């Protein structure tokens with residue numbers, strides 16, 4: 298008996314010591330080693346506090362800078378949205394280390410080094426950090442956006458064909474159909490005397506409708522519940538992950554946890570409805586005539602007995618990832634572009650004239666889109682000034698050499714896309730102004746300094762989809778309405794995962810005759 302007790306105590310002691318060692322290593326020894334190695338190479342940064350790092354400093358700076366709306370519609374927004382980046386880069390230079398709790402993050406703006414980091418050379422040894430993956434575990438789980446290493450490689454190869462040019466062409470009709478419905482609703486709103494609308498609400502519904510129809514063989518009405526629940530889940534998960542820096546956070550009871558669990562179960566049930574209706578022969582008959590989208594590909598992959606194992610759980614995570622990634626960013630791109638065109642009437646007129654010349658009275662088709670060059674320049678300039686994704690994170694999982702730096706395993710590299718897009722050294726003195734002309738030529742700047750969709754093999758898999766949808770929707774809006782910014786519009790960009798207008802974008806619409 299005494300031997301059993303002794304053995305149990307020893308085993309418990311072993312596990313306790315092991316847990317203590319892992320905690321000390323992860324929260325103190327490894328970060329300190331990384332800090333020393335970077336300091337030796339001349340990369341410094343603000344002093345960190347034990348466990349919380351610089352989290353409090355960042356929260357205080359950001360909440361002060363966004364506490365009020367901007368006085369005018371100025372596009373000079375880096376100081377407002379990234380005051381910590383501005384302050385620390387002035388003190389420590391353009392690459393510095395700050396601390397997200399105990400996770401060291403190196404801010405990197407050197408576009409040569411960024412290109413190398415995002416290239417195929419390092420794609421399998423860099424990815425999303427533990428904190429990021431843990432933070433979105435209950436939201437998009439192990440879907441493509443959060444996958445790493447060989448899992449990422451397999452998942453990317455499965456979904457990529459759904460976003461190839463040939464496949465996308467079959468979606469143009471759906472995109473036109475959904476936009477026509479939105480235009481009809483806008484005309485009805487104007488007809489009932491409501492000629493000022495918050496256009497972001499319409500555009501968010503439109504992009505949700507489009508992704509539901511093209512990739513999930515379902516309508517917005519069916520997908521609507523998913524979007525509403527996903528949005529709530531995203532907010533809750535973001536709130537609960539504010540405490541991820543606390544060691545053992547996972548085991549501490551949280552007021553959010555039960556609600557998250559409940560929401561997750563509801564979303565999973567809805568996903569299952571969509572997945573099972575996709576295996577319904579009648580539905581398959583309907584969808585094959587249009588070319589089935591992403592869901593069809595995932596379902597086919599799940600049936601395979603060999604190779605990479607796509608489980609039902611992973612298919613659900615992938616669906617959530619694409620529902621989320623596929624609509625919000627594109628809605629923001631469209632919303633910001635509408636704000637820019639509503640405040641720049643001459644560019645609005647030029648774009649409208651181009652659409653009339655290229656498309657005539659027809660709806661935009663895949664053949665028209667490459668000819669809409671001014672619209673392309675306008676969209677690019679909009680994403681330069683207001684990139685929906687303002688930061689690109691990459692943690693390195695092996696020691697690597699990047700430019701003149703030796704980057705130790707475990708260091709997260711954060712690329713401040715917004716700051717790069719507004720850098721006067723890269724874009725000239727008018728960096729904060731709306732000037733689509735700068736995209737008239739395929740210059741050096743385009744390839745190196747412009748990162749709205751990231752770059753390299755892990756760039757945005759939906760880039761061509763987003764550009765196609767962006768052009769179709771804007772071309773149709775330009776031919777249906779002239780628009781100006783409302784006096785009610787308050788300019789207040791904020792960054793909550795994505796860069797968004799705090800109060801939406803209110804525009805005054807004047808319809809052309811249908």
Ligand code: HEM
Nearest residue numbers: 441442622623626627630685686749750751757758759763
């Ligand atoms: C204007 C619209 C969009 C912007 C600005 C945008 C931006 C980005 C960026 C910057 C990344 C890299 C994120 C990172 O690695 O941390 C990314 C990845 C991704 N995007 Fe987009 N995106 C847009 C539209 C879309 C659409 C329409 C879809 C799907 C239909 C989509 C699906 C994804 C997915 C699944 C990834 C992860 C790719 C991977 O890790 O291999 N995105 N996007």
